[in-house]
Amino acid sequence: xxxxxQHNHHVILSEAASLELGCNYSYGGTVNLFWYVQYPxxxxxxxxxxxxxxxxxxxIKGFEAEFIKSKFSFNxxxxxxxxxxxxEYFCAVTPSxxxxxxxxxxxxxxxxxxx
Amino acid sequence: EAxxxxxxxxxxxxxxxxxxxxxxxxxxxxSVYWYQQALGLGLQFLLWYDEGEERNRGNxxxxxxxxxxxxxxxxxNVNALELEDSALYLCASSLxxxxxxxxxxxxxxxxxxxVV
Numbered sequence: 030x031x032x033x034x035q036h037n038h039h040v041i042l043s044e045a046a047s048l049e050l051g052c053n054y055s056y057g058g059t060v061n062l063f064w065y066v067q068y069p070x071x072x073x074x075x076x077x078x079x080x081x082x083x084x085x086x087x088x089i090k091g092f093e094a095e096f097i098k099s100k101f102s103f104n105x106x107x108x109x110x111x112x113x114x115x116x117e118y119f120c121a122v123t124p125s126x127x128x129x130x131x132x133x134x135x136x137x138x139x140x141x142x143x144x
Numbered sequence: 145e146a147x148x149x150x151x152x153x154x155x156x157x158x159x160x161x162x163x164x165x166x167x168x169x170x171x172x173x174x175s176v177y178w179y180q181q182a183l184g185l186g187l188q189f190l191l192w193y194d195e196g197e198e199r200n201r202g203n204x205x206x207x208x209x210x211x212x213x214x215x216x217x218x219x220x221n222v223n224a225l226e227l228e229d230s231a232l233y234l235c236a237s238s239l240x241x242x243x244x245x246x247x248x249x250x251x252x253x254x255x256x257x258x259v260v
Contacts, residue, residue: 065251072147073234073251119187131177131200132249134187 031056033122035135042110043143050105050138052094052120059125062103063132064094068116076118079103080125090114112144146171148252150235156258157225165220165255169237175199176218177238177249178210182231190233193218225259232256 032055042048054060064076077088084096094105103120117139121132149168157163169176178190189202193212201208207223216237222229232254238247 063248072253073236075248075250078248121187131189131192131202132187133189136186 031060031122031124031133033120033133033135035118035120035138037138038136039139039141041141041143044112045109046142048105048107048110048114048140050118050120050140052103052105052135054101054103054120054122054133056101056122056124061123061125062094062096063121063123064088064092064103064105065119065121065134066116067119067137073119076105110140110142112142114140115142116140148235148237148250150233150252150255152255153253154256154258156260159225159227159259161225163222163225163229163257163259165222165233165235165257167218167220167235167237167252169216169218169235170250173237173239173250174216175238175247176212176216177236178218178220179234179236179251180204180231181234181254182228185231187234191220222257227259230257230259 034053036051062079065073066076067073076092077086079086079096087093092107096103117137119137120135123132151166175194177192180188192200196212210220212218234254236249236251238249
């Protein structure tokens with residue numbers, strides 16, 4: 030079975046700082062990868078996804094993630110964070126050959142951006 | 145386009161009772177997933193329904209069950225409620241196009257279940 034690790038549980042940044050959230054997964058085959066965001070009081074929203082092709086994926090709100098197959102990683106980045114990026118971020122993976130594409134989530138990273 | 149909708153938003157039950165949560169998927173989506181987001185335990189996969197049938201379930205006891213109706217909406221039932229069942233229950237939907245397709249799963253706002 031696959032697993033996902035998000036090593037940073039809490040991150041505090043000042044506005045305009047750069048962000049990188051780590052995500053590593055454990056699975057031997059090909060995978061589909063996702064980052065979801067949960068703003069305070071809101072539902073999980075898809076930030077970006079990787080299925081195949083260019084390993085550098087751009088998502089909404091200026092976020093991007095890079096799939097590094099050799100490192101089993103899919104780190105999320107943003108060059109300059111804003112106060113409105115305060116949220117919890119979840120990395121998720123599903124094997125490409127997955128009936129139903131059930132997602133396995135990491136434990137989440139709570140990001141607080143100080144104004 | 146309406147997203148995944150869930151009801152009720154909040155539900156308070158007593159230990160031992162049964163809870164029923166409801167979900168309507170995005171129009172055109174045939175698959176419905178249920179996840180539990182409990183404090184300190186993260187997001188755990190509960191159940192997957194597609195075309196009216198249960199296709200897979202996570203590591204939860206049989207008192208967690210559900211069904212999918214012909215209109216693709218779904219119910220999650222939790223019997224014999226225990227205090228640790230208190231959590232946010234998330235429903236999600238996707239258009240299942242086969243095991244090799246890159247399906248994207250969209251989530252609803254969730255139903256808060258509190259067991260006292």
